[in-house]
Amino acid sequence: MPDRRDLLKTVGIAASGLLAGCPGSSSNAQTDDGSTATQTETATRTEEPTATAEPTPVGPMTAVAAEWSVYRARLYDAVALGRAGAPAAGATVAGNIFARFEGANGEYGAHERLESTSEAAYEGFEGALGDLQSALSEGNVEAAADAADTASSALQTAQQAATTQRATRVFDLLVIGSRANNAGGLARAGAVEAAGPVAEAATISFEDGLVHDVLESADEGVYERFESALSTVQSAAGSGDGEGVVEAAGTALDAAVEGAYAIASAQAVADTGHLATLQSRGWDAAAVSLLGGPGADYAHAATLNSYRARVADAQWLARRGGTDTAGQMAQDVFAHFEGAAAHDPFEEANSEAYEAFESGLSSLTTAIDDGDTSGIGDAVGTVDTNLVAGIEALAGGSAPVLQSGFFKARFADARELYRQDKNAQAVTVTQDLFERFEANELDFHETLEETSESLYETFEEEHLTSLITAYENGDDAAVDTHHQGVLDALLSFESEYTPAVASGSGATYMAALGFDAAAVDALGHDARAAELGQQALAFFENGAAGYHEALEEADEELYHRFEDEALGAVISAAQNGEDVYPPAKSFGDAAVETVSAITAASGGSDAPVPIAQGIFQTFENASVHDRLESASQSAYEGFESALSDYVQGLQSGSGDPASFAAAARTAQFAVVGAVDAAPSGGTGGSGGESESDPSLSGGPNVVEGVPEDADHVVGMQAVAFDPEELTVNVGDTVAFEHAAGEAHNVVAYDDGIPEGADYWASGGFDSESAAREGWESGEGAVQSGQSYVHTFETAGEHEYFCTPHEAAGMVGTIVVEE
Numbered sequence: 001m002p003d004r005r006d007l008l009k010t011v012g013i014a015a016s017g018l019l020a021g022c023p024g025s026s027s028n029a030q031t032d033d034g035s036t037a038t039q040t041e042t043a044t045r046t047e048e049p050t051a052t053a054e055p056t057p058v059g060p061m062t063a064v065a066a067e068w069s070v071y072r073a074r075l076y077d078a079v080a081l082g083r084a085g086a087p088a089a090g091a092t093v094a095g096n097i098f099a100r101f102e103g104a105n106g107e108y109g110a111h112e113r114l115e116s117t118s119e120a121a122y123e124g125f126e127g128a129l130g131d132l133q134s135a136l137s138e139g140n141v142e143a144a145a146d147a148a149d150t151a152s153s154a155l156q157t158a159q160q161a162a163t164t165q166r167a168t169r170v171f172d173l174l175v176i177g178s179r180a181n182n183a184g185g186l187a188r189a190g191a192v193e194a195a196g197p198v199a200e201a202a203t204i205s206f207e208d209g210l211v212h213d214v215l216e217s218a219d220e221g222v223y224e225r226f227e228s229a230l231s232t233v234q235s236a237a238g239s240g241d242g243e244g245v246v247e248a249a250g251t252a253l254d255a256a257v258e259g260a261y262a263i264a265s266a267q268a269v270a271d272t273g274h275l276a277t278l279q280s281r282g283w284d285a286a287a288v289s290l291l292g293g294p295g296a297d298y299a300h301a302a303t304l305n306s307y308r309a310r311v312a313d314a315q316w317l318a319r320r321g322g323t324d325t326a327g328q329m330a331q332d333v334f335a336h337f338e339g340a341a342a343h344d345p346f347e348e349a350n351s352e353a354y355e356a357f358e359s360g361l362s363s364l365t366t367a368i369d370d371g372d373t374s375g376i377g378d379a380v381g382t383v384d385t386n387l388v389a390g391i392e393a394l395a396g397g398s399a400p401v402l403q404s405g406f407f408k409a410r411f412a413d414a415r416e417l418y419r420q421d422k423n424a425q426a427v428t429v430t431q432d433l434f435e436r437f438e439a440n441e442l443d444f445h446e447t448l449e450e451t452s453e454s455l456y457e458t459f460e461e462e463h464l465t466s467l468i469t470a471y472e473n474g475d476d477a478a479v480d481t482h483h484q485g486v487l488d489a490l491l492s493f494e495s496e497y498t499p500a501v502a503s504g505s506g507a508t509y510m511a512a513l514g515f516d517a518a519a520v521d522a523l524g525h526d527a528r529a530a531e532l533g534q535q536a537l538a539f540f541e542n543g544a545a546g547y548h549e550a551l552e553e554a555d556e557e558l559y560h561r562f563e564d565e566a567l568g569a570v571i572s573a574a575q576n577g578e579d580v581y582p583p584a585k586s587f588g589d590a591a592v593e594t595v596s597a598i599t600a601a602s603g604g605s606d607a608p609v610p611i612a613q614g615i616f617q618t619f620e621n622a623s624v625h626d627r628l629e630s631a632s633q634s635a636y637e638g639f640e641s642a643l644s645d646y647v648q649g650l651q652s653g654s655g656d657p658a659s660f661a662a663a664a665r666t667a668q669f670a671v672v673g674a675v676d677a678a679p680s681g682g683t684g685g686s687g688g689e690s691e692s693d694p695s696l697s698g699g700p701n702v703v704e705g706v707p708e709d710a711d712h713v714v715g716m717q718a719v720a721f722d723p724e725e726l727t728v729n730v731g732d733t734v735a736f737e738h739a740a741g742e743a744h745n746v747v748a749y750d751d752g753i754p755e756g757a758d759y760w761a762s763g764g765f766d767s768e769s770a771a772r773e774g775w776e777s778g779e780g781a782v783q784s785g786q787s788y789v790h791t792f793e794t795a796g797e798h799e800y801f802c803t804p805h806e807a808a809g810m811v812g813t814i815v816v817e818e
Contacts, residue, residue, distance in 0.1 A: 064162060092396070314380075561590060
């Protein structure tokens, strides 16, 4: 069993979610005017439905309760992914729920109102959400399902406290209906077998839940249709009938919506609940691609990865005197990027990295023109660092495969430098790869070790370290052995993934070999350029971890253009003594195209579209359509516009549910007559920044702003440290700056700092336990506009965390070097 701290480090925070659930508990029911009435509920049916429902006050808290239903639905999204064999994706969804919740502030934000409505529910929800994430990270789906039940029950308690029992039964039914519809989402993604258990769990929740008898009493016909549809989903899934699952799941959701209006004692309650259900379906559309192949974002990340290899080639070629071709390489990266499909997604995923990348490219071009070797190195470092940030944001869990492709490209560079008797430069390149591996850049080290410990040992211990030694000793035979050894080990690692994912690495490596051919040609080595082209061809013909076959199946015309025309032109130009760079550039462009073609054909980007289109069709025919338009024309238009943009984005492979979710939330407030109370911002808060809480205090070394003499800055995002790992020198000062979300603290693990190091934490505490206790008293807080400052005097790894967000994976490491 992994250590909890190590586990939390491995859980990423990404940006999507899928599917839905429902239980029950006890609470004090609070009306919108603040009055309360004691209520008692259990997760099973213990009360008879009353003939006359209690009056339901309607106002902004009704919309907040509906928003909590979205969170309840998304809890079960994560579980459904686990049942479909993708628990790691489910853990990512759980982390995203946590991140979105932390940003849901403002007077009527889901986060702030949950805490003020019921502190017990708030703590129960956050604690269970952390358990959900941990269980899925460990692959324990049943424990995850239990945690989802607990978290959902906490939210249900708050819904009852904020509205009434009757209104909460409306939300219960819609959440169960969303859960049933999730089975259809799984079937669309090809996980038909998993749809059965998902529908069965939803059925059990309905049979055991309080809403069962309430619906049967309110409308027996709807009740029977709902139960029949739930049963049909299970039987269709059992027989492998995917289309039958999708149809029956949709029928179940339609019946749930109709039942919600039958149950509701105020139409507006059902209206806001229905709009919340449509929002949940938007998250479903974004997340269902996690069960397919890699999506467009992965192809964009592969494009960025190819740039890393190209600028590295420009650097070593410039050092060898080929400045004209090197300068052209750098300029062409810029030109390609400006027109690339990856351009806008990179900017949206990490605007700071995007801007720094473009700035670095400009500096690189200037440095090459000026013959400034030091400036070239600095610029390449800037470009690479920010491309890595972009890849991390876009590729997610597949980033290690792209790193493998980059490693192969750089190993090829080292081999070429050695062939040119530049042994020291070959050592430098290979040593750099070793250091990147040890630093776990793009999670490559840990992923390789987790995939296969023997493969990890073969790569690092048997070949990588020996390759460095072979370059140092000028041992030709050993260089040949260990160079091939690292390439074979990396190819074996890539073969553990789908051909669609492996294609990103294959394209990076093959394009890099093409540019290597152009580089050695520029240095006057035509024969070697031809050999490199042949080497790329042989790699592709031998399968390239499924890349070859995947491309041929995805786009036969592109397959021939890539292999026969583009790569053939590189080889022909080298053999005929022509300039190799122009065909190498065309070959590199074609390589980028191949990844997009393969990912599009793999299914990862297609499944969400019909789900999102279904939202549009449902809304156009729904009774809430006209009532939303009457309640607020701007909210109505914003909802339709955001949904239209979302559908179009999914069709182009870049859909983001956040904007649609924000528009849906505004609509939820509009139909209860409280549009002006709707939270602003895509995360559900007021721009992501929280106001300072006067009840919290910072203590020693918590200052306003960031000191000018700080050597490094770590941004504290909503639920993550950025960067998560930072390398500094002894004596360097680090400022941990509040960047987003609620108040944070910074606490070193007692057993996570070097022996002999002074303990450190915001608030000036002398131990981890004291810091944790201090946080409970409001001490050691770092709030908006503040930073915690610490100077590191002891070499080694310093591991730390944020107390309120530790369960969401907010942990970090400072590596202090002598």
